[in-house]
Amino acid sequence: MTKINIQQMMAESGVAFGTSGARGLVSQMTDQVCTAYTLAFLHGLGLAKPGQKIALGMDLRPSSPAIVRACAAGIRQAGCEVDFCGMLPTPALALYALAQGIPAIMVTGSHIPFDRNGIKFYRAEGEISKADEAAITQAEVELQTITGDALLPTVNTAALQRYRQRYTSLFAADLLTGRRIGIYEHSSAARDCLRDVLSALGADVVGLGRTDTFVPLDxxxxxxxxxxxxxxxxxxxxxxxxxxxxxxxxxxxIADETGNWLRGDIVGLLCARFLDADTVVTPVSCNTAIEASGLFRQVIRTRIGSPYVIAGMEQMLAAGSPSVVGFEANGGFLVGNDLTVGGQPLTALPTRDAVLPALAVLAMARQQGGKVSALLAGLPQRYTASDRLQDFPVANSRALLDSLQSDDAAYQSLWGNELGAVARRDLTDGLRLTFDNGEIVHLRPSGNAPELRCYAEADSMERAQALVTLSLQRIAEAY
Incomplete structure (x- = not known):
């Protein structure tokens, strides 16, 4: 037996919690680290009961099978049973675990670079909270000898079947008849599932860009x-x-009929409208068109990351809101409580999902007898853009934000007079500057990788993109 202090292991390995799960370089995610995290999750949160099933899934990264084997070893060492759901979308695993009332572990690095990976944890009720993360990091566990040559468990296909059924039963079978829909497949864990769902709803599906090489699509x-x-x-x-x-x-x-990609927060706004949501919970980085649209009774702003959105959704449900949804700037959509859509039930799924917002946009376009691009016509004309500086040390990000928060001279040296006076500084998550002319620049260190993200909002797409380009260029020159 080897005793592992998780906090010490995090410091030594570099594998730590970000905005969504524990993540690090593949070289750092050793069998010992991954097994220890699994044990800390199960023991630290009191989930390790004899014979307890734990749902386990993975994405298509080449490093994921080895991490799955290490997590499976941890599940068995805790006296629990592995319910291996194979390669599938994260929301499919989450939906299955919620329905079964069991915890879940998803091996995925989401969109982060190829040389990294991660592990995401779910209680039977849904994603773990920040308090749960703290409990995991404070745990001490004992590891048995790990054998790295174990075979992957037999795949249980029930999770994927349930996920497909969620959407093929929600919409009419002819919803997309006569529509020609491309799927940019790349290395997405959802590519085959998406094809199945769209085809079942009548679409003529065209596969695009499929590859066995992992693509970190952000x-x-x-x-x-x-x-x-x-x-x-x-x-x-x-x-x-x-x-x-x-x-x-x-x-x-999601791209419209011209091939222009829609911003994720606008997709979220459209999906919330399609669901006739009463309350929207969304991070501070999302487009202010959400409030300006007047479509929702309440809009709650949070820090960036699904745990914060989920916490906000739970608060609104506890306060009695009849329908609560959430979404992030990346477009990931969360359903806080059971809803009815077109007379059909849609169960709660309080974790990011890509299929629901995609189908909502297609359904709205079909209902209105027009094109996807036409859905944007009635929305407030506010445009957002974002980009990032990669391989930008977190220490540099923090030094930059500290100086900009407290020193007007630092602001002037970075932007000069090009953006005008600052009307508001929002410190909810990073630094969000609103200028007198209504333009916004938001700087924030990534929680998953050594990156600095920049978000901007303006009255035109060109101006929003120019603000992002200018800001990142000036920061790169300064650091």
Missing amino acids: TEAVSEEDRRRGLTWAAEHHLDAIISTDGDGDRPL
């Missing part, structure tokens, strides 16, 4: 190459829309 920072691909695919294949997701299928990427 739905908040679409690459210039993917922008061009969208335009080319839409024209070449005469598509009505293009649907994609990030690596583990919990963040959507």
Whole structure:
């Protein structure tokens, strides 16, 4: 037996909790680290009961099978039973675990670079909270000898079947008849499931960009190459829309009939409207068109990360709101309570999901007899853009934000007079600056990788993108 102090292990390995699960370099995520995290989750949260089933899934990263084996070893060492759901979208695993009333572990790095991976943990009730994370980090566990050559468990396909059924039963079987929908498949864990669902709803599906090489598609920072691909695919294949997701299928990427990708927070707004939500919970980084639209009785702003959105949703449900949904700037959509859509039941799924918002956008376009692009016509004309500086040390990010919060000279040295006077500083998460002219620049260190993210909002897409480019260029020059 080897005794492991999780806090010490985190410091030594570099594998720590970010905005969504424990993540680190693949080289750091050794069998010992992954097994220890699994034991800390099960023992630290009091979930390790003899014979307790634990749902386990993974994405398509080449490093994921080895991590799954280590997590399975930890589940068995805790006296629990592995319920291996194979390769599937994260929300599919979460939905299955909620229905079965069992905890779950998802091996995924989501959209972060190829050389990294992660582990996401779920109680039987849903995603773990920040308090749960703290309990895991404070745990001490004892590891038995780990054998790295164990075979993957037999796959239980029930989770994927339930997830597909969730959406094929929610909509009419002819919803997408006559519609030609492209799927940007790349290495998404949702690619085959998406095809199955869209085909079952009558769509003529065109597969695009499928690869066995992992693609770290970030739905908040679409690459210039993917922008061009969208335009080319839409024209070449005469598509009505293009649907994609990030690596583990919990963040959507949706393009209209011209191949232009919609921003995730606008997709979230449209989905919340489709569901006739009373209350929307969303991070501070999302588009202010959500409030300006006047579509929702309440809009609650939180820090960035699904645990904060979920905590806000729970508070609103406890306060008696009849329908609560949440979404993030990446488009990941959360359903806080059971709803009825077109007379059909939609059960709660308080974790990020990509399929529901994609189908909601397609359904709205079909109902209105128009194109996906037409859905944006009635919304307030506020545009957001975002990008990131990669390999930007967290220490540099924190030094930058500290100086900008407290020193007007630092602000002037970075932007000069190009953005005008600052009207408001919002410190909810990072630093969000609102200027006298209504433009917004928001800087925040990533919780998952050494990156600095920049979000901007303005009255035109060109101006929002220019604000992001200018800000990141000036910061890179300064650091």
